[in-house]
Amino acid sequence: MDYKNSYDRYWKRFIWSFIFAWSGLKNAFRHEQNIRIHFTIGLVIIVLSFLLNIPLFEKIILLLVIGVIISLEVMNTAIERVVDLVTKEYHPLARIAKDVSAGAVLIFSMFAVIIGILIFYKPVVELISNYIW
């Protein structure tokens, strides 16, 4: 019976952790413009990858990159909230924490742009040349 109880507790905790995570995502999506922008760009990229017949392996890379960027944005939001919780006053460490956290998103976004150009360059050039000739 003890085993049964702890099993139930384990699954309840597991399910509740998803509910809490979903609630955090809803909050971040509602309040963070950058997350909405990255989400929209991600959707556009996925639709374009189907329209331009991008190979499956490259589609998987694009999905991975989009997932990492949105996750980084969510993590950046969490750091911003913790900093705001610690101090509402101006503090050089608060500035550094927020700026460094935003810097992490910026670095990956720049690599994402390079990956996007490498993947889309050839199909887009082919599409344009087919359209012109």
Ligand SMILES: Nc1ncnc2c1ncn2[C@@H]1O[C@H](COP(=O)(O)OP(=O)(O)OP(=O)(O)O)[C@@H](O)[C@H]1O
């Ligand atoms: N408590 C603080 N002390 C010092 N500088 C701060 C503080 N809070 C914010 N800043 C600076 O202001 C910038 C903008 O911060 P703010 O929290 O307004 O926007 P954000 O970090 O982009 O968050 P949000 O996306 O919610 O607007 C930060 O990147 C940081 O440089």
